[in-house]
Amino acid sequence: MAVWDGGPDLAGVVGRVLATAQNGLEVLRFGGLETGTEPAPFAVVETHKMFRLRRYFPNEPSTGPNIVLVPPMMVSANVYDVTEHNGAVSILHRNGITPWVVDFGSPDSEEGGMERNLADHVVAISRAIDLIVEATGRDIHLAGYSQGGMFAYQTAAYRRSKGIASLITFGSPVDVLAALPLGLPAGLVAPAAEFLADKAFSRNLWVRDWMARTGFQLLDPVKTVRSRIDFLRRLHDREALLPREDQRRFLEADGWVAWSGPAIAELLRQFVAHNRMVSGGFVINGDLVSLAEITCPVLAFVGDADDIGQPAAVRGIVRAAPDAEVYESTLPAGHFGLVVGSAAGQHTWPTTSDWVNWLSDNGPRPELVSEMSLVEPGHGGGVSLSSRITHGVGSVADAGTAASRELLGLANSLQRTSRAVASESVRTVPRLFRLGQIQSGTRISLSKLMAENTKRGGDSELFLFENRVLTHAQVNARIDNVVAGLVDCCIRPGQHIGVLMDTRPSALVVIAALSRLGAVAVLLAADADVREMMRLADSTVIVTDPTNLDLATAASDRVLVLGGGSGDSRAIDGADGTSIVDMERIDPDEVVMPTWYRPDPGLAGDLAFILFSRAYGKLVPWPVTNHRFAMSAFGAASAAALTDRDTVYCLPPLHHASGLLTTLGATVVGRSRIALSNGIDPANFAVEVQRYGITVVSYTWSMLSGIVRDPDFHINQHNPIRLFMGSGMSAGLWEDVCASFPRARILEFFATADGSAILANVSGDKLSSVGRPLPETNPVEVAAYDIVGDRLLIDDSGFVRRAETGEPGLLLAKAKHKFDTNGTVLRDVFTTRDRWEVSGHLFVRDADGDLYFLGATDRVLRTADGPVFIPPLTHALSRLTSVDQVVVYGVGEPGHQVVVAAMTLRPGVKPDSLTVTQLRIALGEYRADARPHLIHVVDEIPKSASFRPLSTGLVEEGLPKPGPRVWYRDDDGRYRRYTRTVAEKLDWTGSRTSDALG
Incomplete structure (x- = not known):
């Protein structure tokens, strides 16, 4: 019988036990094994309240390119120097590049650190760039890992790429909602992020370092547990553990720092809930910023197994920065492995070095870099099951989880319609329910809705104008100040007050202030008879801005001036005998509010506004009660599905119903942001759409013609616009807008002059239709x-x-x-x-x-053959590809009117390109006797302030004279050249045309 004598096997077991105990004790005492590695040398060259700027290898001259490395908020700046030889700074340095690192420290140990927001980080990085550029005389390459890469993008956009040679990011999401960690659905995450931003982190809740570490580990709990078990199993083998020990200690202990509450809230609100990295319109230090303003080259590293910076989210930079050359480099790694570990040492940092040297003319284009391909949102790009298995996260449990997520994703895709309906219902039903509950004594008004929004989220942005941002709280305070000024000027509730102002924040504030006071705002148009409007509205006082002061003083003896600044150089002069008050000089703190003042007293049955329309050629007042306003505002907000994630571009004047009711009103109900413009300009439109993050554009009549039909108009096809809403758009312009913005739809409204009927083409799929009544109207x-x-x-x-x-x-x-x-x-x-x-x-x-x-009814043309309707003919002729503006009008007495269509041609189109065949085809669906008798091309068609083409001057000129740009309709409905000989022979009205003309 063999006897075990405790030979080498026993010695080996004892040795492993002792080694395990010794190494375990070292881990317990010091947090890990002593590796003997030394961090790369650096010097802090600048100390700022927000950051310390490190320059690595400070004793060596900086003759090559400079790269600035930005860490995420929750990760230590040492992430770029975790391992001695494979760390980022060491590899970059060996390739002739000088590394700089922005160290934000840990906010819980920095003075004022827990009050930091995202903008503070971006401004700090921008400051660091200025320091390095000034010191070296060279542009820098800006690089960032995870959220540090998001900071890099935001900083480049904030600076308009000034001083930045290129951007390099590692697992940094741009289109955040395109692919979320764990396959979470965007429809649930966005509202949750908004809730947390408003209700949790805005109240000084912050994330500690251990919480950040735990959250990172919980994103892949199976891998975390497996790594720890593997470490314990190998604890006896010190030599096997040492190569990865620095990395392990960084991940499990040393690498995490706290997050400040305001920074988290801003991240959740701007870049998760509103996804403004891809749509634009985020706010940095009071400025509006869009990634579309990045023009330097971009290299984005994409991890096939990255479940945090998912590939689809990272590749969103292609759509967000259309003017930048965007490249990518893909590697088989997870989120942390992109920057630390063997894959990073062999792929990420050598490729980064090659990229920097290539752009510095010190080497060829890197082999592992390719142009980034465009992936449309919703077309995959998440971390697949095969990637998880291939890259070491494919245990049975994890594979089952991933497969379940992919199956859930498929189910979600199949049910997207029902989810969309449910989502719309959540927003729409409460609005319509509230609208349905309104009675004559219900308190409801524009100013009350704005006050409710301020109470709900005072720090949220409301007005965007000239690259400035005003929050709900700031606007509300301004409204209260203007109310005090109005009271000081003896304005009383119920009084009719004219408002003659350009579409600027001050105009919206005045209208809201009159509503808060309980007065009636009379919306005046500068291109109409202001004095007549004031008479019809029974108004004697006008509030105006300096631009319209002369018009105001000519129409009223009492004028209040607001806006345009309040400096000592401000000069407000008017006509003799006119009482003018510069309200900017009134100190609201010195005004004693009377005892009768009650904010927002307006009831549903109270008159709120007076607009104007025309009937039988005359101005007619259009009284709008608070209930009529609410019907339009709530109905339009529901039809447009407006939310606080929308930014509405208000182009129409406020004296038009589209400006006041379906833009201002609907935007306030939807709690959306309102962007205002100084004018209709194609280049400015393209810039502001991206800079403001415009999702909805309001319009009137032909307002968009000068934009989409401008030969030089160019806009990013991946712009954030989803909807155009307004009234009066011609069918031809409708088609052109849809062609220029294929992912957007058009919501055409119609409201009767008394506001009793409010219609909308909600589906947007029927050309020139105004649809059906809005719900609850x-x-x-x-x-x-x-x-x-x-x-x-x-x-x-x-x-x-x-x-x-x-x-x-x-x-x-x-x-x-x-x-x-x-x-x-x-x-x-x-x-x-x-x-x-x-x-x-x-x-x-x-x-x-x-x-x-x-x-x-008063605009129907009455010919010898019967009535002819103007709008259908206008729509039909507007669809001619050579035609810009169209007006149809009648000449002569009712019953014998001659129907005339006048057209202008688009820029660059010659008159002889318009053929009689094109005219006949355009009008082919109408009977011959329902078509215009005469069609002529004119050089110009005047437009109103709301861009409505006007025919008044053409009517006064009478029938067009014969010429090469005039056509007449024969008895068969065909069009022929209108010559003098033809004119003498034609009989339009039952008597010879020459006789009719007298």
Whole structure:
């Protein structure tokens, strides 16, 4: 029988036990094994409240390129020097590059550190760049890992790439919501991030270093547990553990720092909830910034197994920075492995060195760098199951988790429609419910809604203008100050006050201040008869800005001036005998508010605004109650699906319904940001869309023609615009806007002059349709109508007959509230005891129930052959590819009018390119006698301040004279050249044309 004598096997076991105990004791005492490695030498060359600037290898001359390395907020700056030979700074230095590192320290141990926000970090990096550029006389290469790379992007955009030779990022997401860690759905993460930003971290909650470490480890708990088990199993083999010991200690102990609450809140709000890295419009130090302003080359490192900086999110930089040359380098690594470890030492940092030297003309283009391909959002790009398995995260448990996530992703994709409907319902139902609850005594007004938004999120941005940002709280304070000034000027609740101002923040503040006071804002148009408007509105006081002061003093004897600054050099002069008050010189703190003052007293039945329209060629006041305003604002916000993640570009003037109701009103209801512009300019439009992060553009009439039809207009095709909303757009311009912005849709509104009917083409898929009534607004019907006899048609039962599909009729709106009725109300119309307001507008309904506008009853052209509707002809001719603006009008007496269409051509189009065949095809769906008698090309068609093409001057000129740019319609509906000989022979009206002209 063999006897074990405790030979070499026993000695080996004992040796392993002793080695394990010895190494374990060292780990317990010192946190890890002593590796004997030394950190790379560096000197702190600048100490700032926000950072310390390290220059590595300070005793060696800096003759080559300079690179600035930025760590994430939660990771120590030592991340770039974790291992002695494979660390970033060492490899870069060996390749002739001078490394600099921005060290933010740990905010919990820095003075004021827990008050830091994201903007502080970006401004600090920008300051460091200035210091290095000034010291070396060279542009630098800016690099960042994870959130440090996000900082790098933001800093480059903030500086407009000044002083930056290139950007290099490692696992840094740009389109954050395109692919989230753990496959989390963006639809859930974005609202959650917003909630946490507003309710948690804004209240001084912060993340400690151990919490950051734990959170990182929980992103891949299986790998974390496996790594620790592997370390314990090898604890006896010191030589096997030492090569990875520095990396392990960094990950599990030394590498983490705290996050300040404000920085986390801003990260969650701006770059997760609102995803403004890709859409633009984020705020840095009070300036609006967009990655679209990055122009230097970009190299992004992508990890195939990176579940934090997912490939799809990282590749979002292609869409976000269209003017930059963007490259990528892909490697088989997870998030941390991109910058630390063997893969980083063999791939990341040598490739980074080659990139820097290539751009410095010191070497060829790196072999492992390629142009980044464009991946559309929602088309994959997450970390796949195969990548997880291949790169060591494919244990059975982890594989099951990953597979489950991919299956869940597939299920989510299949159910995206139902999710979208549910998401819209969450936003829309409460709005419509509140709208449905409004009664005559309900307190509701523009200023009350703005005050509610301030209470909900005072620090959120509200106005964007001239690259400036004003928060809800700042605007609310300004409104209160203007209210004090109005009270000091003896303005009382209920008083009608004219507002004659350009579309600027001060104009919106004045309108809101009048609402807060309980006064009525009379919205005046500078291109109309201001004195007549004031008379019709029973108003004697005008609030104006310096730009419109002369117009205001000519129309009123009492003028209040606001806006334009308040310096000593400000000179406010007016006409003799005019009382002018410069409100900027009133100190609101010195105003004693009267006892009767109550903020936001407006009730639903109270008059809030007076707008103006035209009927039979005359100005007509359009009274708008607070309820009418709420109907438009809530309905438009719901139709446009506006949220606080939207930025609305307000282009229309505020005296137009699209500016006041469907832009300002809807934006306030949606709690969206409002961006204002100084004018309609193609280049400025393209810049501000990206810089402000515009998602919704409001318009009126032909406003967008000068943008999309400008030969030099160019905009990033991946711009954030999702919607255009407004009224009056022609069919041809509609098609051009859709062609220029293929991912956006058009939401066309229509509101009657008294506001009783509010329609919208919510689907956006029917050209020139105004759709259906908005939810919770008044129902409408199209009543059968005798246009010639100007009367409603009655059926056999004695009630008014509803118009058939395709039959022109008169629009009636059901009168829900007696307190909110401005126009003529008919009773017992379709049934007993019903009440309907008469709109004065003609419509036709298609088989789907969608409505098409045919014009006001007083605008129908009455020819010898019968009535002719202007809007359909305008839409048809506007679709000609050579045509820019179109107006259709009548010449002569009603019953014998000649229908004339005037057109301007697009820039660069010659008149002879327009053929008679094109005219006939454009009007082919209309009967011959419903087409214009004459069509002519003119050099210019005047436009109103709201960009509505005007025909008044052309009507006064009478029939166009014969010439090469004029065509007439023959009896078959074909068009021919209109010559003098033809003009003498034609008979349009039952008498010879020459006789008709007198």
